[in-house]
Amino acid sequence: MIDHVRPALLTDWFAQAAVEGQPLVLDVREPWELQTASVRTDGFELVAIPMGELPGRLSELDPSRPLACLCHHGVRSLHVAVFLDQQGFETLANITGGIDAWSRERDTSVPRY
Secondary structure (H helix, E strand, C coil): CEEEECHHHHHHHHHHHHHHCCCEEEECCCHHHHHHCCCCCCCCEEEECCHHHHHHHHHHCCCCCCEEEECCCCHHHHHHHHHHHHCCCCCEEEECCHHHHHHHHCCCCCCCC
8 A cells, every 4th residue: 555645744654663663754756857956854754766766776675664755846756656555565655746846845945946
């Protein structure tokens, strides 16, 4: 199952998911997007793997670890979450609204683009 979590409520999701391990945010945006706007880690680990590289780098991720997917607006990250669900990942969330919503709801210092 894939949870849909707004950035403003992500801390609550992390707290619930932490029972299964330290939460991980998987940022699936392109390198130029990461240079434009990135999140600061706060109670979670951040790993950046562009969506197109994920199938070849899947072994870098632990399927038993809680994982929340992030992109620009939430569409790419939802596709990635569905893919990871099909690969047997156990605890997944899509960060609804992506980094754009993150900037509005969680950390206004993150530039919008």
